[in-house]
Amino acid sequence: MKYKFMEPYTFNKGVTLKNRMVMSPTTTMSSFYDGQVTNDEIAFYGARAGGIGLIIGEVANVIASGKGFEGELSIADDRDIAGLSKLAAAMKQNGTKAILQIFHAGRKSNDQILRGKRPVSASAVKAVFPPDSQEPRALTVAEIEDIIVAFGAATRRAIAAGFDGVELHGANTYLLQQFFSPNSNQRTDKWGGDRNGRMAFAKAVINRVAATIDESADRPFLLGYRISPEEIETPGIRLEDSLAFVDQLAESAVDYVHVSMGSAHRTSLNNPADHELIMTKLVKQLAGRKPLIGVGSVETPADAEAVLGMGAELVAMGREMIREPQWFEKIADGDEASIRYQLSPSEMDELKIPRAMQGYLKTAFYSVMHFTTDPEAAADYQNQAAPMEGFEQKL
Template identity: 55%
Template sequence: MPQYDFLQTYTLKNGATLKNRVAMAPMTTKSSYYNGALTNDEIRYYSMRSGGVGMLITGAFSVHPLGKGFEGGPAVWNDAYLCQLQRLANVIKINDTKAIIQLFHAGRKSTTAILRGEQPVSASAVAAEWPPNSEEPRALSENEIDEIIQDFAKATRRAIQAGFDGVEIHGANTYLIQQFFSPHSNRRTDSWGGRRRERMRFAKEILKAVKTVISEYAKTDFILGYRLSPEELETPGIRLEDSLDFVEEIQNDIDYLHLSIGSYNRTSLNNKNDTVPLVSHFKKVLNPSVPLITVGTIKSPADAQAAMALGADFIALGRSLINEPKWVQKVETNSEKSIRYQLNPVDMDDLAIPAGMQDYLLTTYKDAIDFTTNTVKQEFGQQMAPMEGYKKQ
């Protein structure tokens, strides 16, 4: 086996041991049923990409009906989904891959049409700047905030019952948890808004509630991760120093931190004088017992090594596992030359990419995928990627 750092084992502070330091990044499939139930196509898609990575993080599952952010999104807000969730966990956990389910609430990043007539909700009644003409959400009441916190806890309990090895709380990509932390979307004057510390409260209360459920229902090595977007482009908005402070506040409550960035070597988008990669910034403030996962344009083993050299403990593969489900296995068997670095649209069925996912890959995210048919190659570098919830710069 090649001597790559990312192929080494890693034991988290809770005792869970991962067979390597490669994760499958959470990606939207848009292929669930109208009510959030999983389809066989999704089960097959995840099954093909498991077995090699140390952990597989699913796409985002809604914890509440008003948290649905897109058509075809999966749900975990009802016990009726337990059977399908168990099927999903089982197909992921082959060959010692850890099954991690990502939990989220879209907040204002939804529409009345997606919510079947219900108005989107958020921290405050402030519309998103992107996409253009986003709907103004309804500000959540304090009782509703408490209920959503418990929705995350209940979803965690279902994940444990279904046999998952952990949950990842989605605090990134401009969804509801980030909306509470952002001074752009959170203009509240009660205890859930105001200064930076108050804007952290929603995320911290979710982590507290989730940890309580884990201690009651799960084994001690059940994994709790958190995903974070380091910066926002809006003014006012989240800046790097806000996120670094936030991470210092939550690090004792999580087993890993997962950055959401379009390129692993990105530097600050707001402070052009700061040439230190974001990964290095976060590694500096994190306790050594909390590993850092980075993602973004990691295509080759050399890219993965470079990302780890910046300070990452794990690397996450997203688009690379769409193209090449057996990326890890090919590296392990000295078959790197056979890794598929481009995706031919005619191969998508053979690669178990669900029809709903094929549609948005070929349309909304066409420039972000290395299709053999693309005439323009999109590299994110020092800009936001479309999956991060922002306009192109």
């Protein structure tokens, strides 16, 4: 059967994906203590490359203060380029394109991860989730400017490493989102204030990265931006805020917008009376100005087609790519019946899933990984937040 997601897609910059399927950023937590690439990571991505059109690699920190968890990739130093080059090469087998997600964790870190240093954010406001979050230190203006420069330097390294683009991680309550949120950003200078003021940091990072691409790239190089559409804290980001921000992204230098949600069929977490899908709202707001990568519990070919039917140009999946590295190849071969939709704990080594990743799949993601040994029905993210979104929703 021929599906729409099997058709190629060409970005305005001229980068062509051989199909519209994207592997979401999938955290392996398997880098060395200093953020250097490991063979486990190379094997994991290499096993999943070659069929789908694009892999977005897991997040890498752009500066030491931006590290958010142990086993996290670094792109903060030129010494990281050699290992990242091997990672990019593994992802780019048989024409798959490779983008690296880059970020600063902000207050979503702690002094253990930062080796005794206090986490930083837009303001000295502690995160609600997890409950043991530490109060961050408010960044100085000079430090903000240093981080903006660091995003540019990281982009130069990604270009040198052979990636086809970078994605700014402005979702899942990390620093870019923290500056946009009225919960975590209570500044009164030019980096805070009203909604437009809270967009200033993201705009400055986008502009710096775009300028670096213009200066350093010897080939078409993509710039993406990932957003979380809502927060549940009060005050917090609401859908109308995100739609205003998406309107700005549509006029910016980014090449695509990528939404972060546990379900592609989600409606508002804050307004139960609003029954319009968030994906539909985003498509309407973008109005064809930028392509949208839709995501959220995509497992079957029908799921992928449904996301494209909502108006997204590309469709991403994460957990199913962990379970089934050959998802696209099996569909292309007319072998859909053999696709894995469950994960056997005894097959995780065979599937090149790193040991650290196996650990958290069995814990934080246990209820949604469809383990063959799980007697419970899989959890549904349709009207709740997923663990990777950075906050816990009590239903």
